Amino acid sequence: MSNIEIICGDSLSEIQKISDESVDLIIADPPYNLGKEYGNSSDRQNFDEYLNFAKRWIAESKRVLRSTGTIYVFVGFRMISYVYQILESDLNMNFVNWICWHYTQGIGKTRGFSPRHDDILMFSKSRNYYFNLDAVRVPQKYYRSINNMRGANPGDVWEFSHIHYCNENRQEHPTQKPEGLIERMVLASSAIGGLVLDPFAGSGTTPRVCQQTNRNCTGIEINPDYVSMIKSRLSKPFIGFDSIDPRMERVPNDLNDPQVRKEYLENHVNWFLENHPNQEQQFWLDVVHKYNKANDAPQQTLFEIKYD
Ligand SMILES: C[S@@+](CC[C@H](N)C(=O)[O-])C[C@H]1O[C@@H](n2cnc3c(N)ncnc32)[C@H](O)[C@@H]1O
Structure with missing residues (x-):
């Protein structure tokens, strides 16, 4: 408080x-x-x-x-x-x-x-x-x-x-x-x-x-x-700050090793989006967009990417 x-x-x-x-x-x-x-x-x-x-x-x-x-x-x-x-x-x-x-x-x-x-x-x-x-x-x-x-x-x-x-x-x-x-x-x-x-x-x-x-x-x-x-x-409820440096949402390229990617993704939200819950969904969509293609796993869901 x-x-x-x-x-x-x-x-x-x-x-x-x-x-x-x-x-x-x-x-x-x-x-x-x-x-x-x-x-x-x-x-x-x-x-x-x-x-x-x-x-x-x-x-x-x-x-x-x-x-x-x-x-x-x-x-x-x-x-x-x-x-x-x-x-x-x-x-x-x-x-x-x-x-x-x-x-x-x-x-x-x-x-x-x-x-x-x-x-x-x-x-x-x-x-x-x-x-x-x-x-x-x-x-x-x-x-x-x-x-x-x-x-x-x-x-x-x-x-x-x-x-x-x-x-x-x-x-x-x-x-x-x-x-x-x-x-x-x-x-x-x-x-x-x-x-x-x-x-x-x-x-x-x-x-x-x-x-x-x-x-x-x-x-x-x-x-x-x-x-x-x-x-x-x-007095207004908080849904996340009204603006963000565009770099905070970026999904790094070349996270090709599944283990490295898993470890990194587990941290990204805590490290960079803690005060921006309103930006999280877009981040995970970008992850799916980038790495479903790279790894030929088109059936993988948002949930699996996040918690797999
Ligand atoms: C550039 S604005 C600040 C904007 C603020 N950073 C924001 O994000 O909304 C400057 C403010 O200083 C106030 N101000 C001007 N002279 C002042 C003074 N002597 N003491 C306190 N506030 C003053 C103005 O009324 C104005 O709202």
Whole structure:
């Protein structure tokens, strides 16, 4: 069971109330200052105001992080160099990764290239930061005896499509993030029972992921309508996260030895689809599709493949 607290208020003043070194992970997705409509003027500040606000909430974030803690900051292209400098030069934090979130579809451009990614800066408070690679590995493409079949490092380019309007988890929020994207941060950079802070909670993606992965979470959101949205989202039954890295579902090629295949398949769901029960059926269909053909066993049923 996790403890999820949603606070309606301004992140700067609310973070100031949090004790020093009490938070394991911060996932911050602030307004990019691009004029988005969040029911307030938070995304339309002048440059100096925005920069000053960024300096203050990031400094407070560093204060509340434990020495093993990590912060992920979503940053728009106009501000990224300034935010990088705040984290590295002003606050002397430890650079870990510059992550590219490839969202596959979006608005088109006719003079220039259509934007298809967002940037996420990952910094830790010290060099001794928590990182659980096994929790976020992705399936190998091929079976090879030299490959670690527990999975590969996902890398720093992450593909998750936006949550489409037809997705049943789609919220009435202009910048809702995919749960699969936040899941990766939470699993890699916090342990079960740890405390995650989201100072710009929006539609509640981080609190929802924490609720389903047994982390505690404090979410801060200034717009009371979004706070109600988060509370309603948290009360919904869970059928699996609303998005997944397409690699998680892939069935490795060359699992031709029946014993090797059996051992691998017994593990795949636990290793890669634990929080995605809604994707399991498609995975087993892909297994049947790939290995019935390869092994000339057209009568084999889904059940036999899974449990044989
Ligand atoms: C980019 S959105 C976050 C989206 C969120 N990650 C999600 O998946 O839904 C930024 C949010 O920050 C909120 N916000 C803006 N200024 C704020 C402030 N000073 N304190 C707290 N929340 C703020 C906005 O209302 C908006 O919902």
